[in-house]
Amino acid sequence: MNQLAEHLSPLPDVAEEVRDFYDRYPYPPPVDNLEKYKQLWQDPQRRRADYHLFWPSQSYREDQTILVAGCGTSQAAKHALRWPAAKVTGIDCSATSVLRTEQLKQKYDLKNLEVHRFPLERVSDLGMSFDQIVCTGVLHHLADPDAGLKALRNVLEPNGAMHLMVYAPYGRAGIYMLQDFCRRIGIRATDADIRDLKSALSALPPGHPLESLLSQAPDFRHEAALADALLHPQDRAYSVPQLFDFIEKAGLKFGRWVRQAPYSVYCGAIARIPQASQLARLSVAEQYAAIELFRGTMARHSIIVHRSDNSSNVQQLSFSGDDWLRFVPIRMSDTICVQDRLPRGASAVLINQTHTYRDLFLPITPAEKRLFDSIDGVRSISDIVKTTLPPADRNADMARSFFERLWWHDQLVFDRSVRSAI
Numbered sequence: 001m002n003q004l005a006e007h008l009s010p011l012p013d014v015a016e017e018v019r020d021f022y023d024r025y026p027y028p029p030p031v032d033n034l035e036k037y038k039q040l041w042q043d044p045q046r047r048r049a050d051y052h053l054f055w056p057s058q059s060y061r062e063d064q065t066i067l068v069a070g071c072g073t074s075q076a077a078k079h080a081l082r083w084p085a086a087k088v089t090g091i092d093c094s095a096t097s098v099l100r101t102e103q104l105k106q107k108y109d110l111k112n113l114e115v116h117r118f119p120l121e122r123v124s125d126l127g128m129s130f131d132q133i134v135c136t137g138v139l140h141h142l143a144d145p146d147a148g149l150k151a152l153r154n155v156l157e158p159n160g161a162m163h164l165m166v167y168a169p170y171g172r173a174g175i176y177m178l179q180d181f182c183r184r185i186g187i188r189a190t191d192a193d194i195r196d197l198k199s200a201l202s203a204l205p206p207g208h209p210l211e212s213l214l215s216q217a218p219d220f221r222h223e224a225a226l227a228d229a230l231l232h233p234q235d236r237a238y239s240v241p242q243l244f245d246f247i248e249k250a251g252l253k254f255g256r257w258v259r260q261a262p263y264s265v266y267c268g269a270i271a272r273i274p275q276a277s278q279l280a281r282l283s284v285a286e287q288y289a290a291i292e293l294f295r296g297t298m299a300r301h302s303i304i305v306h307r308s309d310n311s312s313n314v315q316q317l318s319f320s321g322d323d324w325l326r327f328v329p330i331r332m333s334d335t336i337c338v339q340d341r342l343p344r345g346a347s348a349v350l351i352n353q354t355h356t357y358r359d360l361f362l363p364i365t366p367a368e369k370r371l372f373d374s375i376d377g378v379r380s381i382s383d384i385v386k387t388t389l390p391p392a393d394r395n396a397d398m399a400r401s402f403f404e405r406l407w408w409h410d411q412l413v414f415d416r417s418v419r420s421a422i
């Protein structure tokens with residue numbers, strides 16, 4: 001069979017409609033230049049922070065086996081560029097996605113990348129298992145997401161970590177309204193219908209629940225993005241409790257949010273509402289569920305999960321006892337330290353630029369700024385405190401609360417694998 005014929009043959013287990021949809025409207029839109037991406041990930045600190053986001057308690061390594069399930073047009077190639085020593089496998093049911101990934105593999109000579117046109121439901125037929133599985137924007141499109149997630153869980157190594165992204169319902173209310181609008185009128189995923197839909201959207205009345213998404217997501221200017229959001233043949237969303245149920249049923253457990261500040265009772269406007277201390281008394285799962293309702297506009301959840309039969313992969317951080325003094329803080333990429341137009345008493349304001357909510361900034365005092373400036377990704381908290389603060393200013397409670405706040409605000413991750421002296 002020639003390459004194209006092989007790519008276009010039917011795939012059992014995958015809804016024909018979904019496969020055909022992505023063949024015609026691959027999303028994200030194909031790219032052929034990954035130079036900027038490659039440059040960005042040359043930074044060893046960025047790679048270390050990313051590694052310890054998934055595995056805080058394991059020693060750093062770069063030779064993982066990675067599965068990108070439903071890899072789309074470029075995600076598997078990006079992972080292969082990001083981790084040259086890793087072995088990356090991309091699978092996707094769409095011929096267009098696989099061909100685009102093959103082209104990137106040739107162009108960037110990615111010998112560490114294999115790509116297959118393959119349904120993720122049958123991933124175990126590859127006869128492989130993986131340290132890391134990335135599956136973003138895929139499971140919510142499957143006919144049976146539970147079966148899909150279980151299939152992925154079955155090929156995750158005992159110490160493995162999985163990155164999932166699924167849609168969230170409340171922030172997508174406007175999308176679901178417009179999906180229904182399109183269904184009722186019979187608007188379909190064709191070039192002509194999408195063109196007309198674009199012009200209809202420009203006439204949406206002010207205050208429509210889709211309005212803010214349209215203005216915040218410049219992506220919506222592209223046909224493929226519009227089709228993916230409004231004309232997808234299969235799409236569901238998970239509230240926080242539904243998401244926790246989904247992962248538990250698949251034999252997985254919550255590790256952390258990829259960005260946790262938006263869900264945290266300690267960050268942003270929610271930390272200052274009159275009910276903040278009542279919220280803090282709830283279990284963390286209940287806190288996250290309540291905060292999703294309060295924020296009201298979350299459109300997706302990005303989560304890191306582990307196998308529930310392995311207790312060594314505990315992400316939950318404890319600042320009780322003395323262990324926290326041994327943690328090595330590593331600054332997260334995309335964070336900035338702003339020093340102008342500061343609130344009163346602040347020496348700087350820390351911002352993670354990947355946060356979409358504007359209330360998640362962290363003002364810090366002069367003493368905290370000295371600690372923050374000493375984070376070099378090598379020294380433990382204990383070393384930082386000893387070398388930065390004069391003995392009279394060395395207050396364990398202040399340091400503990402500051403590093404905990406930095407962690408909740410997505411300013412840093414910890415390497416907890418180092419067993420140095422305190």
Ligand SMILES: C[S@@+](CC[C@H](N)C(=O)[O-])C[C@H]1O[C@@H](n2cnc3c(N)ncnc32)[C@H](O)[C@@H]1O
Pocket residue numbers: 013014018019022027028069070071072073075091092093094097118119120121135136137138141142228
């Ligand atoms: C919205 S795209 C996301 C692509 C990529 N994961 C990303 O985040 O950029 C969804 C991808 O999942 C693929 N897909 C959908 N159902 C699949 C299945 N059952 N098995 C494998 N791939 C699937 C589609 O072909 C499409 O390329």
